[in-house]
Amino acid sequence: xxxxxxxxxxxxxxxxxxxxxxxxxxxxxxxxxxxxxxxxxxxxxxxxxxxxxxxxxxxxxxxxxxxxxxxxxxxxxxxxxxxxxxxxxxxxxxxxxxxxxxxxxxxxxxxxxxxxxxxxxxx
Amino acid sequence: xxxxxxxxxxxxxxxxxxxxxxxxxxxxxxxxxxxxxxxxxxxxxxxxxxxxxxxxxxxxxxxxxxxxxxxxxxxxxxxxxxxxxxxxxxxxxxxxxxxxxxxxxx
Numbered sequence: 066x067x068x069x070x071x072x073x074x075x076x077x078x079x080x081x082x083x084x085x086x087x088x089x090x091x092x093x094x095x096x097x098x099x100x101x102x103x104x105x106x107x108x109x110x111x112x113x114x115x116x117x118x119x120x121x122x123x124x125x126x127x128x129x130x131x132x133x134x135x136x137x138x139x140x141x142x143x144x145x146x147x148x149x150x151x152x153x154x155x156x157x158x159x160x161x162x163x164x165x166x167x168x169x170x171x172x173x174x175x176x177x178x179x180x181x182x183x184x185x186x187x188x
Numbered sequence: 189x190x191x192x193x194x195x196x197x198x199x200x201x202x203x204x205x206x207x208x209x210x211x212x213x214x215x216x217x218x219x220x221x222x223x224x225x226x227x228x229x230x231x232x233x234x235x236x237x238x239x240x241x242x243x244x245x246x247x248x249x250x251x252x253x254x255x256x257x258x259x260x261x262x263x264x265x266x267x268x269x270x271x272x273x274x275x276x277x278x279x280x281x282x283x284x285x286x287x288x289x290x291x292x293x294x
Contacts, residue, residue: 100283102232110224110232110275112283126282160231172238173279174222178231 067091067177069144069161074182081151085182087144087161095119095139098164100175101146103157111157114146115164151186158183190215192278194286200294205266209289211259211276220280223252223261226288227272235274236261268293 073085087099100115114125114135123135134147144161159182162175191214201207211221219239224232234243236252239259249264263270271293276286 102285109288110226110277110285112285115283167237167241170219170238170241172220172222172241174234174237174243174277175224175232176234176237176243178233180231 067163069163069177069179071159071161071179071182074159074184076185076187077151078188079152079186081186082147082149083151083184085146085148085159085161085184087146087179089142089144089163092163093139094137094142094144098166098173099137099144100162100164101135101144102160102162102175102178103155104160104181105154105157108157113159116144148184151184153186156184156186190217190278190281190284192276192284192286194274194276194289196289197287198290198292200292201266202294203266203268207263207266207291209261209274209291211254211261211286213257213259213278216256217278217280219255220278221252221254221259222277222279223250224275224277225270225272226275232275266291 068090071087077083101113103111116123116135120137132150136145161179163177165176193212195210221239223236226232235246240252251262274289278284
Protein backbone atom coordinates (compact mmCIF):
# COMPACT_ATOMS: atom_id res chain seq x y z
CA UNK A 66 0.00 0.00 0.00
CA UNK A 67 1.28 3.45 -0.93
CA UNK A 68 1.59 5.63 2.16
CA UNK A 69 3.42 8.63 3.50
CA UNK A 70 3.85 9.14 7.24
CA UNK A 71 4.87 12.43 8.81
CA UNK A 72 6.60 12.97 12.13
CA UNK A 73 8.38 15.68 14.06
CA UNK A 74 5.53 18.00 14.98
CA UNK A 75 5.73 19.53 18.43
CA UNK A 76 5.14 22.55 20.62
CA UNK A 77 7.86 25.13 19.99
CA UNK A 78 8.44 28.65 21.23
CA UNK A 79 8.28 31.63 18.88
CA UNK A 80 11.57 32.05 17.09
CA UNK A 81 12.39 28.37 17.45
CA UNK A 82 13.12 25.73 14.85
CA UNK A 83 11.66 22.37 13.99
CA UNK A 84 12.37 19.69 11.41
CA UNK A 85 9.53 17.63 10.03
CA UNK A 86 10.08 14.28 8.38
CA UNK A 87 8.01 12.20 6.02
CA UNK A 88 8.70 8.61 5.07
CA UNK A 89 7.19 6.98 2.03
CA UNK A 90 6.26 3.31 1.94
CA UNK A 91 5.01 1.17 -0.90
CA UNK A 92 6.66 3.31 -3.56
CA UNK A 93 10.01 4.83 -4.45
CA UNK A 94 10.16 8.46 -3.43
CA UNK A 95 12.81 9.09 -6.08
CA UNK A 96 10.20 8.69 -8.82
CA UNK A 97 8.05 11.55 -7.55
CA UNK A 98 8.02 15.21 -6.86
CA UNK A 99 6.90 15.71 -3.26
CA UNK A 100 5.35 18.55 -1.31
CA UNK A 101 4.19 19.99 2.00
CA UNK A 102 0.77 21.53 2.59
CA UNK A 103 -0.38 23.00 5.88
CA UNK A 104 -3.71 23.72 7.52
CA UNK A 105 -4.12 26.10 10.43
CA UNK A 106 -6.77 25.12 13.00
CA UNK A 107 -10.23 25.54 11.51
CA UNK A 108 -8.82 26.99 8.30
CA UNK A 109 -8.27 25.91 4.70
CA UNK A 110 -5.33 24.34 2.96
CA UNK A 111 -2.16 26.30 2.21
CA UNK A 112 0.61 25.10 -0.08
CA UNK A 113 4.03 25.34 1.58
CA UNK A 114 6.66 23.87 -0.75
CA UNK A 115 7.42 21.32 -3.46
CA UNK A 116 10.65 19.59 -4.42
CA UNK A 117 11.54 17.82 -7.65
CA UNK A 118 12.73 14.24 -7.94
CA UNK A 119 16.43 14.74 -7.30
CA UNK A 120 16.13 17.72 -4.97
CA UNK A 121 17.70 20.18 -7.39
CA UNK A 122 14.50 22.20 -7.70
CA UNK A 123 12.70 23.62 -4.68
CA UNK A 124 9.63 25.82 -4.79
CA UNK A 125 8.04 27.76 -1.96
CA UNK A 126 5.04 29.92 -1.26
CA UNK A 127 6.37 33.49 -1.31
CA UNK A 128 5.40 34.19 2.31
CA UNK A 129 7.67 31.42 3.65
CA UNK A 130 10.77 31.87 1.50
CA UNK A 131 13.88 32.16 3.60
CA UNK A 132 12.42 30.58 6.74
CA UNK A 133 11.44 27.10 5.53
CA UNK A 134 13.60 24.65 3.58
CA UNK A 135 12.33 21.52 1.86
CA UNK A 136 14.76 18.67 1.23
CA UNK A 137 14.81 14.98 0.54
CA UNK A 138 16.92 11.86 0.96
CA UNK A 139 15.88 9.38 -1.70
CA UNK A 140 18.11 6.68 -0.23
CA UNK A 141 15.99 6.87 2.91
CA UNK A 142 12.74 7.38 0.97
CA UNK A 143 12.29 10.49 3.06
CA UNK A 144 11.18 14.09 2.73
CA UNK A 145 11.95 16.88 5.18
CA UNK A 146 10.84 20.38 6.08
CA UNK A 147 13.22 22.53 8.12
CA UNK A 148 11.32 25.37 9.73
CA UNK A 149 13.20 28.28 11.30
CA UNK A 150 12.08 31.50 12.93
CA UNK A 151 8.72 29.99 13.77
CA UNK A 152 5.81 32.29 14.47
CA UNK A 153 2.36 31.84 15.96
CA UNK A 154 0.95 32.01 12.45
CA UNK A 155 2.87 28.85 11.53
CA UNK A 156 0.71 26.83 13.93
CA UNK A 157 -0.91 24.19 11.75
CA UNK A 158 -1.15 20.58 10.75
CA UNK A 159 1.58 19.93 8.21
CA UNK A 160 0.81 17.35 5.53
CA UNK A 161 3.33 15.56 3.36
CA UNK A 162 1.97 14.68 -0.06
CA UNK A 163 3.13 12.77 -3.11
CA UNK A 164 2.79 14.42 -6.47
CA UNK A 165 1.70 12.37 -9.44
CA UNK A 166 1.88 13.47 -13.06
CA UNK A 167 -0.87 12.11 -15.24
CA UNK A 168 0.59 10.50 -18.37
CA UNK A 169 -2.29 11.64 -20.57
CA UNK A 170 -2.90 15.22 -19.45
CA UNK A 171 0.54 16.02 -18.06
CA UNK A 172 -1.20 17.59 -15.08
CA UNK A 173 0.08 17.32 -11.52
CA UNK A 174 -1.88 16.56 -8.37
CA UNK A 175 -1.28 15.47 -4.80
CA UNK A 176 -2.49 11.89 -4.92
CA UNK A 177 -1.26 10.54 -1.58
CA UNK A 178 -1.38 12.43 1.70
CA UNK A 179 -0.12 11.58 5.16
CA UNK A 180 -2.19 11.93 8.30
CA UNK A 181 -0.38 15.15 9.16
CA UNK A 182 1.81 16.28 12.02
CA UNK A 183 0.82 19.13 14.34
CA UNK A 184 3.11 22.10 14.87
CA UNK A 185 2.17 24.51 17.64
CA UNK A 186 4.11 27.73 18.06
CA UNK A 187 3.45 29.26 21.45
CA UNK A 188 5.25 30.56 24.51
CA UNK B 189 -1.22 36.74 -8.34
CA UNK B 190 -4.08 34.56 -9.51
CA UNK B 191 -6.77 34.24 -6.87
CA UNK B 192 -9.05 31.24 -6.46
CA UNK B 193 -12.60 31.58 -5.14
CA UNK B 194 -15.27 29.00 -4.43
CA UNK B 195 -19.02 29.27 -4.20
CA UNK B 196 -20.94 28.66 -2.16
CA UNK B 197 -18.78 28.72 0.97
CA UNK B 198 -21.22 26.33 2.59
CA UNK B 199 -24.12 24.29 1.39
CA UNK B 200 -26.86 22.22 3.00
CA UNK B 201 -28.22 19.31 1.01
CA UNK B 202 -29.99 16.00 1.43
CA UNK B 203 -28.99 12.47 0.55
CA UNK B 204 -29.86 11.91 -3.09
CA UNK B 205 -29.54 15.57 -4.09
CA UNK B 206 -27.51 16.75 -7.04
CA UNK B 207 -24.93 19.29 -5.90
CA UNK B 208 -22.67 21.65 -7.83
CA UNK B 209 -19.73 23.59 -6.41
CA UNK B 210 -18.05 26.32 -8.44
CA UNK B 211 -14.41 27.38 -8.43
CA UNK B 212 -13.27 30.51 -10.21
CA UNK B 213 -9.78 31.75 -11.06
CA UNK B 214 -9.04 35.45 -11.43
CA UNK B 215 -7.15 34.67 -14.67
CA UNK B 216 -7.19 31.74 -17.04
CA UNK B 217 -5.49 28.62 -15.73
CA UNK B 218 -6.41 26.42 -18.69
CA UNK B 219 -7.36 23.06 -17.15
CA UNK B 220 -4.81 23.08 -14.31
CA UNK B 221 -7.42 22.52 -11.64
CA UNK B 222 -7.81 19.72 -9.12
CA UNK B 223 -10.54 18.96 -6.58
CA UNK B 224 -10.04 17.45 -3.12
CA UNK B 225 -12.41 16.20 -0.44
CA UNK B 226 -11.56 16.54 3.24
CA UNK B 227 -13.52 14.98 6.07
CA UNK B 228 -13.16 16.25 9.65
CA UNK B 229 -9.91 15.13 11.26
CA UNK B 230 -8.68 13.51 8.05
CA UNK B 231 -6.24 14.37 5.30
CA UNK B 232 -7.55 15.63 1.97
CA UNK B 233 -8.18 13.12 -0.79
CA UNK B 234 -7.84 13.72 -4.50
CA UNK B 235 -11.13 13.47 -6.40
CA UNK B 236 -10.63 15.12 -9.78
CA UNK B 237 -7.47 16.21 -11.59
CA UNK B 238 -6.95 18.24 -14.75
CA UNK B 239 -10.44 19.71 -14.30
CA UNK B 240 -12.38 16.64 -15.37
CA UNK B 241 -10.38 13.40 -14.89
CA UNK B 242 -11.66 11.15 -12.15
CA UNK B 243 -9.00 9.83 -9.78
CA UNK B 244 -8.87 6.07 -9.53
CA UNK B 245 -11.18 4.64 -6.90
CA UNK B 246 -13.39 7.73 -6.73
CA UNK B 247 -17.10 6.99 -7.29
CA UNK B 248 -18.49 7.97 -10.67
CA UNK B 249 -21.12 10.21 -9.05
CA UNK B 250 -18.32 12.79 -8.81
CA UNK B 251 -17.53 14.74 -11.96
CA UNK B 252 -15.64 17.88 -12.87
CA UNK B 253 -15.84 20.29 -15.74
CA UNK B 254 -14.61 23.65 -16.91
CA UNK B 255 -11.56 25.39 -18.25
CA UNK B 256 -10.05 28.83 -18.23
CA UNK B 257 -11.51 30.66 -15.25
CA UNK B 258 -14.61 28.70 -14.25
CA UNK B 259 -14.80 25.14 -13.00
CA UNK B 260 -17.45 22.99 -11.39
CA UNK B 261 -17.51 19.89 -9.22
CA UNK B 262 -20.78 17.99 -9.40
CA UNK B 263 -22.00 15.19 -7.17
CA UNK B 264 -24.88 13.56 -9.02
CA UNK B 265 -26.58 11.89 -6.06
CA UNK B 266 -25.29 12.72 -2.60
CA UNK B 267 -24.40 9.85 -0.33
CA UNK B 268 -23.98 10.08 3.46
CA UNK B 269 -20.20 9.76 3.14
CA UNK B 270 -20.01 12.79 0.82
CA UNK B 271 -20.66 15.33 3.54
CA UNK B 272 -17.28 17.01 3.83
CA UNK B 273 -15.34 20.09 2.76
CA UNK B 274 -14.29 20.40 -0.86
CA UNK B 275 -11.29 22.37 -2.09
CA UNK B 276 -10.24 23.32 -5.58
CA UNK B 277 -6.55 23.72 -6.30
CA UNK B 278 -4.74 25.53 -9.07
CA UNK B 279 -1.69 23.64 -10.27
CA UNK B 280 0.00 26.09 -12.62
CA UNK B 281 2.38 28.69 -11.31
CA UNK B 282 2.24 29.09 -7.54
CA UNK B 283 -0.02 26.39 -6.18
CA UNK B 284 -3.16 27.87 -4.69
CA UNK B 285 -6.09 26.26 -2.95
CA UNK B 286 -9.57 27.69 -2.96
CA UNK B 287 -11.08 28.62 0.42
CA UNK B 288 -13.24 25.51 0.52
CA UNK B 289 -16.92 24.63 0.38
CA UNK B 290 -18.45 22.92 3.39
CA UNK B 291 -21.19 20.49 2.43
CA UNK B 292 -23.54 19.76 5.29
CA UNK B 293 -26.53 17.53 5.80
CA UNK B 294 -29.88 19.30 5.59
